[in-house]
Amino acid sequence: MAIRLVTYEHSETLPLLPGKNVFHSVGLFRILESTPGYSPFMLVAYEGERPIGKLLCVIRKSRFISKCVIYDCGEYFNTNMRHDLIFDELLSYLTIRNKDNFFVIEFRNLTEPLFGYRYFRQNGYFPVRRLRVINSIHHSTIDKWMGASRKRQIQQGLRNGAVMGIADNKHQVCAFFKMLKNYYTSKVFKYLPAMDFFTNILEQTEDDSEIGKIFTISYNDKIIGGSCCLFSDDTVYLLFSGGMRKSYPHLYPGVLAVWNAMLYSREKGYSHFEFIDAGLPFKKYGYRDFILRFGGKQLSTRRWYRLKWSWLNRIMEKVYV
Incomplete structure (x- = not known):
């Protein structure tokens, strides 16, 4: 048929x-x-x-x-x-x-x-190789493959007063978005959606199941870090994360933002935690080095592109195919 x-x-x-x-x-x-x-x-x-x-x-x-x-x-x-x-x-x-x-x-x-x-x-599409980083979180100890320095950062941040939480109202989402927007200002190739995207995550479900969560890191009732994740079958995808590491270097808000999401995901029974963009395989990428220290596995994948201008698309096909 x-x-x-x-x-x-x-x-x-x-x-x-x-x-x-x-x-x-x-x-x-x-x-x-x-x-x-x-x-x-x-x-x-x-x-x-x-x-x-x-x-x-x-x-x-x-x-x-x-x-x-x-x-x-x-x-x-x-x-x-x-x-x-x-x-x-x-x-x-x-x-x-x-x-x-x-x-x-x-x-x-x-x-x-x-x-x-x-x-x-x-x-007429051409491929560009990319990398994925996936953590298995169904083990009894999800920090099994985590580096010793990363474990110390988590322990030190919590000991110094950082508090891990989950945004459950628009005021918290607004504070999270303001922090994240300031963090992404220096990231030239990073795209941050409008705040509506994050507030809508609070309200949206799929078959009575949560689609996503916004995780927060706070200190003295101020949000200084956080992350945003989507849930899909048995996998959690980290879309955005960041922290005010220069203002609060001894609290490691960026590290705790990821750790908070990983702990929640394991508690809810998810098996894998994936970072949505780990960069190009042939290029040094600070963010990939950062996320690999959580003990994840690096896998090869690809993206496919098709450009509107046919002459430019043909050039890219010759370069990448």
Whole structure:
């Protein structure tokens, strides 16, 4: 039976869809459509009248360019059809319809690095190697592979008065966002969404389960660090984290921001904790060195890109393929 594809641009028009992948969930769709600068849409594949796959695409607009970002390669269910064949239909449709609408279409955070390779190339995408860092947190001691210096920093920060918590109201989210925005000001290539994204996480659930959490580090009732995570099946993804390390060097707020999220994730029964961006494999990256000290495993993956300007896309294909 032929696959039928439907595009949904508003969350209220979406049918009931199964799935566990937060990056293709209705809940994340609702969060993003309520956040300035984002315009999500969902591609749904049908076999007859039955949905068998979905792909959440996120349009991110800035002053100069717009890009379409997709995390992983979709989610598939209720079918015996090969998932890569469904993805081929979704990818071809997305590319043909939008190749001139965005400066770049980007697929990132692929859980299976080789999934869809043939179809990406057929549609003119080029790959760039990236790294993932994943911590196993289902052990009785999640600091088993953590460096001794990192353990000392955690102990010292808590001993010196830092308090780990969870944001549960908009006032705390606002204070967290203000801290994070100041932290990200110096990060040239880091993109921080509007505060609405974080306040919406407080209110949004998916099938009565939490989509995400905002973790805080405070000192004398002032938020000096924190992190934001999304929950997906048995994995927790760290999206944003930071701390006022220059103002509070002996409290290690950036370290505790990650540790707080990891402890909560283990207590809730999640198996893995993944840092959403570990950088390029051939380039020194301070953030990757920072997160590896929590004892995680480094894995190779790739991102796929397709540029609006065909001449530039051809050059990039020759460089990276």
